[in-house]
Every structure is written in C-alpha cells, then in structure tokens.
Amino acid sequence: MTEFIPPGTRYFDLPSPFPMKRGGELRGARVAYETWGTLSPGGDNAILILTGLSPDAHAASNAGNPEPGWWEAMVGPGKPIDTGRWFVVCVNALGSCKGSTGPASPHPATGQPYALDFPALSIEDGARAAAHVVDALGIRRLACLVGNSMGGMTALALLWQRPGIARTHINISGAARALPFSIAIRSLQREAIRLDPEWNGGRYDDAHYPESGMRMARKLGVITYRSALEWDGRFGRVRLDSDRADDEPFGLEFEVESYLEAHARRFVRHFDPNSYMFMSRSMDWFDLGDYCSPHCGDHATDVHGALAALGRSGLEKALAIGVHTDILFPLQQQEEIAEGLRAGGCDATFLPLPSPQGHDAFLVDFERFGPAVRGFLDGLG
Known part of the structure; x- marks a missing residue:
C-alpha cells in the first residue's frame, strides 16, 4: 500500500485525538493542502476548494509544483478562479491516499498501514478536517466555498457544522444526499x-x-x-x-x-x-436530512429533511451548477440544493448546463463551466 503525494504539498496536523462521526478516533492525523495567491490583511479573500474522491490537493500549478493540476484551466492568474484576486486553498480529502491521513497511512501504534483498522469514515469527518485548515490559515470567513462532486457533499456538511463559515458557495455537481442509483x-x-x-x-x-x-x-x-x-x-x-x-x-x-x-x-x-x-x-452514508428534526419527513423517501437542513447555511449568495447528462449526481440534486438554500434566505441560483460530458463535465468542459464560475465570483463585492 502506497501514498501518492505530489511535490509541494503542505500539511496541517489535526488535533489529536481527532474524533470520527461514527466512532473511533485518529491520532497524529494530518490534512494535505496547497495554496495560490495572497491572503488579504483582513483574511476575507479566501476561496476553499473541496474535491471529489480521487483528486489530490494540486488543483493547479504553483511555486511548489509547476506541474499542471487537475483544475489547471480554472485556477490561476486571470483564470475563472483568479489567484490575482483570491487566496485559493485546495484540501485533499481526509481518507485519501494523496497526503491526508487515510487507510494507506501508517497507524501510529504499529507503523503499518491502517488498512481496515481505519475508523469508519464519513463526509462530515472530512468537512471538520477542512475547517481546521481554514482556521489555521487565519481565514476570518471564506469569501467562497467551492465543492465539486463529493466535495459538494463535503461543502454542505461544512456549512451545516459551521454556519457562516463562508459568505458564498459554488456547488458543482454535488448533492445533499446519496441517491439509490449512485x-x-x-x-x-x-x-x-x-x-x-x-x-x-x-x-x-x-x-x-x-x-x-x-x-x-x-x-x-x-x-x-x-x-x-x-x-x-x-x-x-x-x-x-x-x-x-x-x-x-x-x-x-x-x-x-x-x-x-x-x-x-x-x-x-x-x-x-x-x-x-x-x-x-462515506458518500453512500451522506444525507444532510439526517440533521433535520423528525417532523421534516421520512428522509429515506423524500427530500424534505435535506432541504430543511440547507436552510441554516448562513450564506449570502450561492450557485448550484449541474449537467443535464449527469446520471451519477443528476440535475435534480443541484436544483434541490438551490431550493433549500433559498428557503433559508440565501440568494441561490440553479444553473443547468447542456454539456454532453456527464458528471465529469466540470473537469473538461471549461467553455461552459469557466464563464459560469467567473461570472459568479466577479459579481462578489
């Protein structure tokens, strides 16, 4: 078992012990991250990117690693997420094998990989880990929280845990709960x-x-x-x-x-x-509706719980982007996110895109996703 860590990766040591939602704890755990741009004196120009299942923290080239990143076309000077204006942080998900502590990491008690001794992992654990990085970097409040795919789930969990941690949010092909097909x-x-x-x-x-x-x-x-x-x-x-x-x-x-x-x-x-x-x-387990009180309905059969839970985000403005051809995180899920955020007083927009490239469109269809993200961020004061 091997960890696959790109050069230039930075680390934040999580509090030890770090309790996990479903029981157990991690000791000596860390989170991998990379940054671009400069944090403003007031710490209010930061954007946090939360990734899907497989990407590392290297979203784009930087001084620590000049190799192109997995979102190279989107992050950088003059690009849709303009690092000339924004201080951008990308966190590798907890549980991954690309720098953050996961099953391939050495267990502190044995020196051998955790393997199946790793505690049960939840989306919420990754959200809490990312929040620690935000705090450690001196970010007073995120200007924008960006979540792609699984990262969209993690972003919603973070907004539930820490209402007001972000002023705005872009949820890309994400979901407030896992659907049976997925x-x-x-x-x-x-x-x-x-x-x-x-x-x-x-x-x-x-x-x-x-x-x-x-x-x-x-x-x-x-x-x-x-x-x-x-x-x-x-x-x-x-x-x-x-x-x-x-x-x-x-x-x-x-x-x-x-x-x-x-x-x-x-x-x-x-x-x-x-x-x-x-x-x-961890994605299968995720249902933001679990946090809603029982009167919100049967969370296994309707979306009322998830919609109600979205209402406490503390966001001012949000954009939920989906793709007509996405069968894994179908368009209805991004529409539900926008609906739930609006019900909580957020100025939320749902943007369905006609990309033919399915769930992975945000990784390849930059002609559509680039202007959408740029337009949203350019509109922030």
Missing part, C-alpha cells in the same frame, strides 16, 4: 475490489495488489462519470484494428472497450484500494 454503482465498485482474492481482507501490498478489482471498479466509475451521448459521439460502434484487437475469447473488440481498459490501467496502483472503499462508502 449507491448501487458504488456498491458494485466496492464488491469488485472485495472479490479480488488479492484484496485479502484489506491486507495487500505492492506484490499482491487487487489490480483486477480496481480495474473493474474504475471502469464502472468512468462509465457513470460520462454520458451515453458522449460515448456514442466519441466511439460509436468503431472496432479495434486487427493488430490491436484482443486475441482472447470475448476479449476487447470495440474502441470504447479499449478506452475503458487504458483508463483503468492508468488509475490502478495510483490509488489505494482501501481508500477507495472508505471514501466511496
């Missing part, structure tokens, strides 16, 4: 890993790594991150050239199969399987 997909991903003999109850190493399980899990993920419209437009029914076709019976035959295989192979051994399991399950 839970089902993530359950299959975890099952693929668990059924790989090399997973060995979470006790594997570089020589015995559940590569097949991780490949299958990643393929399932990639299929849902994009849309049927994009798959059809990019690949159609094009077959592989004879010299590239898989000679195995029932092997790779179509271009789309080859794409998924290549994508999966780039991912395996660059992300810890146990981290994948813990973080995936």
